[in-house]
Amino acid sequence: MKRFSVLTLFILLTGSASAAQPFDPATFLAEKCSRCHDEQVYTRPDHRMQNRQQLEAQVRRCDANVGTRLFDEDLAALVDYLDRQYYHFGQ
Numbered sequence: 001m002k003r004f005s006v007l008t009l010f011i012l013l014t015g016s017a018s019a020a021q022p023f024d025p026a027t028f029l030a031e032k033c034s035r036c037h038d039e040q041v042y043t044r045p046d047h048r049m050q051n052r053q054q055l056e057a058q059v060r061r062c063d064a065n066v067g068t069r070l071f072d073e074d075l076a077a078l079v080d081y082l083d084r085q086y087y088h089f090g091q
């Protein structure tokens with residue numbers, strides 16, 4: 001019985017920790033990044049990003065503003081996703 005409850009606790013803790021979920025850029029964008037602008041800001045003809053470095057810097061700024069505090073690897077995945085979907089700068 002003790003064994004069982006310790007195991008249950010372990011599953012509850014790890015199951016609810018968001019770090020255990022794989023990061024999904026599309027879901028993240030829809031849930032956290034669409035309050036001020038939708039995807040049209042990425043595709044408008046006069047969009048401001050000119051290269052991948054600018055894009056990464058902007059995503060950092062917005063992440064900081066919004067307070068979502070992405071891990072570096074998740075931020076990189078998000079930049080990657082935005083580039084593949086919208087900007088097409090390549091690495």
Ligand code: HEC
Pocket residue numbers: 029032033034035036037041042046047048049055058059062063065066068078082
């Ligand atoms: C608090 C409001 C707000 C939220 C929430 C927000 N942004 Fe932004 N974002 C802005 C503003 C303001 C601009 C500049 C728009 C402009 O230049 O007209 C911008 C511009 C951008 C651009 C550049 C668009 C271009 O011109 O090419 C990117 C990329 C971007 N945001 C990504 C994100 C990401 C990723 C998130 C989620 C972490 C996010 N934003 C959430 C306010 C926000």
